[in-house]
Amino acid sequence: MGGKGELPAWVDLGLIPLLNLLLALVATSVVFLLIGENPLEALGIMLNGAAGSIKGWSYMLYYATNFIFTGLCVAVAFHAGLFNIGGEGQAYFAGLGAAMAGLGLEFLPWPILIPLTILASALFGAVWGFVPGYLQAKRGSHIVITTIMFNFIAASLMVYLINYWFRPVGKMAVESRNIGSFDFQQLDLTGAYIPNLRELSMGLFQYRLPSSPLNLTVLLAFLVAWAVWYFLWRTKIGYEIRAVGSNTNAAVYAGIKPQRIIMIAMAVSGGLAGLVAVNEVLGAQHRLLLEYVQGAGFVGIAVALMGRNHPFGIVLAALLFGLLYQGGTELSFAKAQTQPRHGGGDSGSDHPLHGGARAGLPALAHRSFLQAGGLRCSTSSSAPKPCPPPSACRCR
Amino acid sequence: MSVPLILACLAGLWSERSGIVDIGLEGKMLISAFVAAAAAASLGNAWLAMLLAVLVSVGFALVHGYASINHRGNQVVSGVAINMLAAGLAVVIGNEWYKEGGRTPPIPFEAQFAIINLPGFDLLSGTPLIGPYLKIVSGHSLLVYVAFAAVILTAWALAKTRFGLRLRAVGENPHAVDTAGISVALLRYKAVILAGILCGLAGTYLSVALQGSFVRDMSGGRGFMALAALIFANWRAWPSMWACLLFGYLQAVGLRMQGVKLGTFEVPVQFINMLPYVLTVVLLAGFIGKSIPPRASGLPYTKDR
Numbered sequence: 189m190g191g192k193g194e195l196p197a198w199v200d201l202g203l204i205p206l207l208n209l210l211l212a213l214v215a216t217s218v219v220f221l222l223i224g225e226n227p228l229e230a231l232g233i234m235l236n237g238a239a240g241s242i243k244g245w246s247y248m249l250y251y252a253t254n255f256i257f258t259g260l261c262v263a264v265a266f267h268a269g270l271f272n273i274g275g276e277g278q279a280y281f282a283g284l285g286a287a288m289a290g291l292g293l294e295f296l297p298w299p300i301l302i303p304l305t306i307l308a309s310a311l312f313g314a315v316w317g318f319v320p321g322y323l324q325a326k327r328g329s330h331i332v333i334t335t336i337m338f339n340f341i342a343a344s345l346m347v348y349l350i351n352y353w354f355r356p357v358g359k360m361a362v363e364s365r366n367i368g369s370f371d372f373q374q375l376d377l378t379g380a381y382i383p384n385l386r387e388l389s390m391g392l393f394q395y396r397l398p399s400s401p402l403n404l405t406v407l408l409a410f411l412v413a414w415a416v417w418y419f420l421w422r423t424k425i426g427y428e429i430r431a432v433g434s435n436t437n438a439a440v441y442a443g444i445k446p447q448r449i450i451m452i453a454m455a456v457s458g459g460l461a462g463l464v465a466v467n468e469v470l471g472a473q474h475r476l477l478l479e480y481v482q483g484a485g486f487v488g489i490a491v492a493l494m495g496r497n498h499p500f501g502i503v504l505a506a507l508l509f510g511l512l513y514q515g516g517t518e519l520s521f522a523k524a525q526t527q528p529r530h531g532g533g534d535s536g537s538d539h540p541l542h543g544g545a546r547a548g549l550p551a552l553a554h555r556s557f558l559q560a561g562g563l564r565c566s567t568s569s570s571a572p573k574p575c576p577p578p579s580a581c582r583c584r
Numbered sequence: 585m586s587v588p589l590i591l592a593c594l595a596g597l598w599s600e601r602s603g604i605v606d607i608g609l610e611g612k613m614l615i616s617a618f619v620a621a622a623a624a625a626s627l628g629n630a631w632l633a634m635l636l637a638v639l640v641s642v643g644f645a646l647v648h649g650y651a652s653i654n655h656r657g658n659q660v661v662s663g664v665a666i667n668m669l670a671a672g673l674a675v676v677i678g679n680e681w682y683k684e685g686g687r688t689p690p691i692p693f694e695a696q697f698a699i700i701n702l703p704g705f706d707l708l709s710g711t712p713l714i715g716p717y718l719k720i721v722s723g724h725s726l727l728v729y730v731a732f733a734a735v736i737l738t739a740w741a742l743a744k745t746r747f748g749l750r751l752r753a754v755g756e757n758p759h760a761v762d763t764a765g766i767s768v769a770l771l772r773y774k775a776v777i778l779a780g781i782l783c784g785l786a787g788t789y790l791s792v793a794l795q796g797s798f799v800r801d802m803s804g805g806r807g808f809m810a811l812a813a814l815i816f817a818n819w820r821a822w823p824s825m826w827a828c829l830l831f832g833y834l835q836a837v838g839l840r841m842q843g844v845k846l847g848t849f850e851v852p853v854q855f856i857n858m859l860p861y862v863l864t865v866v867l868l869a870g871f872i873g874k875s876i877p878p879r880a881s882g883l884p885y886t887k888d889r
Contacts, residue, residue, distance in 0.1 A: 219673070223676065223677065223680040273664065323868070327868075327869040327870070329865070329868040329869045330811075330815060330868065332660060333812050333815070334865055334869075336805065336808045337805075337812075337861040337862075337864050338861075340858070340861040341858050341861050341862060341865075344854040344857045344858040345854065345858065347854050348855065352852070486664075489661075489664060490665075490668075
């Protein structure tokens, strides 16, 4: 490797991420200064908005749920030496599975229906991940490009499907009809409705939580994070995935078929992204609507990198990004109130700083974690080695 | 439609031939489209706008270079980070400056590139048969000609100059280049800067010449299509141009075909929009055969191995 000595683990795992985070904050501050805002004030609003109230915490956990799924999605592919940028499209397409099962099988009682819809979401996500995996393994198409193309294809396809298939006749909004319902006073659950934590606490304990989209899927996320750890480090397939990712030649020599592993890894990866649909379609929105993934697929890349592709790290990173997201949203609301309302053009629903703060902050945070990638490969040999693009692996 | 594709594709060509995978074409195009639009709208000069856009794009390219050459970071990751950063920054700054949800105001006509009519073509355009076709060749803005000139220059420089030879070598076998006493890092930096310049031109064309303003995410995956074209063309200049022309043609067909009916069945717009992406996938999967990337592309170079 790089020839430098190994750094102690606490430096590698604790100090460097912290320094990177500080660097990201400094970089963000520069942007804030450039556009004439006080970075400290902004940071204060962000932290207070995300961690200063139960409502903030709920939103943070709700965002983190998505990021755990997408982060795991990227990590599983990464362990196989694949770079899956398609989490966004896989999560979006999975909504189709969630809605089809949730609406088409709604005669079933919920204890059967909810697991079925979760499976359907994962299955549709897996299909959208498997196809690029197949093309990579059998046809040698570059996985990065195919997954990006699949993001675009999913975006167009879903607009069409929601518009022509799912939208009830005579309704203007481009969305499906509601999936399931939950009467929390009677605790009467029908259909594929994953209950909101607020409704649950009202129904069970008569305790009033502030309203938020946080729902039971968050528990699923933690469970799945553990399952992914078990899958990667305790099962045969998981071992084979990691073997292919760290050294394809050695894996072949050991009798592992990389093509098969690539397809499996991509399907699992897509399935994990697909669980975002459970959180969004079944848990938060209770209907299928346009663009509900909102960039979670791309944030997953940053989350996976920051979490060092380990489920535990990913959960922590997802919480941090949840905080950034929720804080960023609070910030844009706070700033929108102090400034005159700007003519929003087509982005009528967006607050002026909203999209920017959301897109910009994670990107900046991400930016410096890239440096962690750089540092990582020169200082430590135990961490997963940044992989060459799959096409390069395959041509040996 | 093909011009930004060609420019971006050549940018990818230079970068990847030197061994630096560049997923960040999209981001560099986007940020330079934004800078160009903003500069053209406020300064009223297309040339100044182009210069600024190229500078910013080169800046982003250098960040990518720094991460992947000096720090030996994962080049794909670095490129994706650049894409995210560009998309975020363009919207944040655009909002702050113009308060229009990330757009820039329309660029005044005098700040756009003038149409250049090739000398002599006006006389010929009256002639029957070839007259109408001459319009394809003449009457474009300068960047169109720059793009095609860049193809010729790239093909020539890669094949015939010492710089081109060394650059190709560094993408295939950096150890040999290093042994010959040439700096691998410097060569790669040069390639990355070239890619930055070309992406800057592509972005400028997108906002100043094609659209007349900047809207968020206006590059719409062109950077990735350029990469697909590059793979399709097997990392060579002339085939890249043909591949980009093909993709550009598909995009144009997509725009034209909206609302077309096949028999009684009206093709939904969404399917037309999907067409270029689907075809990219199909082309990548089916008709390329084995494409061989430069051997060392994506691999960071360490001296002491």
